[in-house]
Amino acid sequence: MSATLTPLNPANVQGDILVGLPKKVQHYLFFQIDNDVTSFRKRLGLLIPLITTTAQVQDDRAKISANKEAAAKEGKAPELLKLSGVNIAFSQFGLTKLGITDNVGDTAFVEGQLKDSQNLGDAGTTDAQGNFTPDWLPAFKNQIHGLIIISGDSELTVSATQATVMAIFNIGIHITLHEVTTLKGVVRPGAEKGHEHFGFLDGISQPAVKEFDTKPNPGQETVRQGVILCGRENDVDANNNNTPFVRPPWALDGSFLALRYLFQLVPEFNTFLTQSADPTTGLSSDLLGARLVGRWKSGAPVDVFPLQDNPEAGTDPSQNNNFRYDFPDDQQTQDRCPFAAHTRKTNPRADLEDLNISTESRRIIRRGVQFGPELTPAEISSGKTIEQRGLIFAAYSGSITNGFQFVQHSWADNTGFPINKPVTPGFDAIIGQNGNGPRSLSGANPKNQSATLALPANWVVPKGGEYFFSPSIPALRSTFAL
Ligand code: HEM
Incomplete structure (x- = not known):
């Protein structure tokens, strides 16, 4: 081009x-x-x-x-x-x-x-x-x-x-x-x-696109246009020395x-949080949920608000994306945010950038929408999913291999990611997948960070999908x- x-x-x-x-x-x-x-x-x-x-x-x-x-x-x-x-x-x-x-x-x-x-x-x-x-x-x-x-x-x-x-x-x-x-x-x-069906505010963190989104919010990264649109600046193969794609x-x-x-098993997720909470160490089910996602249900990031939710900050665009996992204790401890929290796995910010590894080409713009009804009384009392509900996940990028595929396969499903950590991070707690095999992560409890928490089954179950090109x-x- x-x-x-x-x-x-x-x-x-x-x-x-x-x-x-x-x-x-x-x-x-x-x-x-x-x-x-x-x-x-x-x-x-x-x-x-x-x-x-x-x-x-x-x-x-x-x-x-x-x-x-x-x-x-x-x-x-x-x-x-x-x-x-x-x-x-x-x-x-x-x-x-x-x-x-x-x-x-x-x-x-x-x-x-x-x-x-x-x-x-x-x-x-x-x-x-x-x-x-x-x-x-x-x-x-x-x-x-x-x-x-x-x-x-x-x-x-x-x-x-x-x-x-x-x-x-x-x-x-x-x-x-x-x-x-x-x-x-x-x-x-x-x-x-x-909010998505597990209850967490979604759609907060999106990359700004250079010369299009001219007023990024604090903490919002600006990417070159080719990261999202083919043929534009930086439409390059990040898996092959940034060689320009031929289109x-x-x-x-x-x-x-x-x-x-993506189907979501909401009652099962909620039961797991209740059963795995450890109030004696201060780990309430709300805090555990927030640590698995990387944000409180309000949207407030745990990296900035590690112990208590701050609903005002959760919906305030000047505060809710303004973090990098670069507090002095962040890179080697999980005091504030587990290494395998969903937001950290899918956009590790300083975990890579401070090692001089750019994350720009890995950014995706997430659209999509929820499907299915609210929980029914029978589901709440039984703790079992009866109705189908979840997320129609839709992510745009200038390359599937740089973007969605890499984020899912090489980050969310890769237990050793983020790299250079003192303990094995484990699977992305929300979307990490291991075929029919078991999943676990470390750092769920800030008071016992090397302990591994077994995740009983996938709460997010893919039932189909396809890759498309939007001309x-x-x-x-x-x-x-x-
Ligand atoms: C962020 C939920 C699937 C990639 C988030 C957030 C929530 C969430 C609550 C925080 C809000 C925000 O920062 O915008 C879910 C649920 C999913 C799902 C419930 C499945 C049912 C996926 C998948 C991917 C993905 C399949 C990609 C492979 C991301 C990214 C972010 C994000 C890139 C932004 C992270 C950041 O920039 O800090 N998701 N998500 N999500 N999710 Fe997901």
């Missing part, structure tokens, strides 16, 4: 990547393209005007803020704005089906996530020939060609937009697109808004999307649509 690039134009980039489609409800429609590929491509041309760009999301977000401010001035609740957004992405199977033969330059994407599942640590079975099959839902063992993300203020708006999308692709008996499955996500209600020209301003359908609007016009 050319070294002299025009500045980033937000109207060229799909809206979920850099800003995030506004959402209360979000549908993820996984599809296969039918045999009449030419008709599909023509119909894709009709969908393009409906695709929400970054510039449009910026406008929508400005409207939401203005609406909130106006309501606050009048002392009223803000009226619900009717908003909906659409984005589209394709898997390698989809590119092949469309006859796009260029190699996009990402081995994980080209192979697909089903083939990567064992490497990611997913549980599954291996047959006599040594072929591994993960314990995924059948829908995700199909070839999925693409994904349409439909986002909006309510189930009604999103269902109506989904019907419009389907009508564009399929008129009467002329079917050009088949739904494989639709996952329906919904933001949690009331005070739990923004086709149409990949410019596109981004890879790692999608994971720029110009690429959709020039290369994907007719």
Whole structure:
């Protein structure tokens, strides 16, 4: 790709990547393209005007803020704005089906996530020939060609937009697109808004993108554009001496999307916290939960607030990301934060940076949404999951091999990471995986840091996923649509 690039134009980039489609409800429609590929491509041309760009999301977000401010001035609740957004992405199977033969330059994407599942640590079975099959839902063992993300203020708006999308692709008996499955996500209600199902505030720490997010919050790292968008500055292979990736020209301003359908066993997680707490040493179940995640449920980081929650700081962007695991006692002790806490494993900050190892290319932008209902009384009393709930995890980056795949395989699942510690850190307490094998971590109790805490089973259970490429609007016009 050319070294002299025009500045980033937000109207060229799909809206979920850099800003995030506004959402209360979000549908993820996984599809296969039918045999009449030419008709599909023509119909894709009709969908393009409906695709929400970054510039449009910026406008929508400005409207939401203005609406909130106006309501606050009048002392009223803000009226619900009717908003909906659409984005589209394709898997390698989809590119092949469309006859796009260029190699996009990402081995994980080209192979697909089903083939990567064992490497990611997913549980599954291996047959006599040594072929591994993960314990995924059948829908995700199909070839999925693409994904349409439909986002909006309510189930009604999103269902109506989904019907419009389907009508564009399929008129009467002329079917050009088949739904494989639709996952329906919904933001949690009331005070739990923004919290994932274990109860922790999520979506706090995202990298700022250079010359796009011009006012980063204290502690928020700015990454060069190529870390998130293909073809931009620093679109390099961090696993191969930062060699520039070779991409086709149409990949410019596109981004890879790692999608994971993650079930969460919430009652079991809660029971574990209660049973493993050790009040005699000051380890309450709330503190244990905070130490496994790296943040209190409020969002306050344990590195700054190691013994007591600070809910005000948890939601304050000037405080809630302003830490590096570099307090004098941080690098060699787990007094403040276990080495294997989820946030530390997935963004180790000073653990690597102070060894002069950059983490820039490992950063991902996390979107996604919760799915499933709140805990039912029967689940609370039995301590057993009955309803399906969890996270539709969606992470964008300029490379799956640098980003999601590396974070999951080489950090979360790697018991020796972070490196150079006096004890073995263990598995990422939330997402670390060991196939069907056991997991444990050290440092859960600050008063007994070398003790190992066995984690009984995975609380986060992958049930499917795929790697996608989310093309720029110009690429959709020039290369994907007719
Ligand atoms: C941060 C929960 C899956 C990567 C967080 C936070 C929570 C959380 C509560 C703290 C909020 C924040 O800093 O934004 C979960 C849950 C998951 C899950 C419940 C599964 C159901 C994953 C996966 C990955 C991942 C699969 C990547 C392999 C990250 C990263 C951060 C983060 C990079 C930010 C860390 C930082 O910058 O300090 N997650 N997460 N998460 N998570 Fe997850």
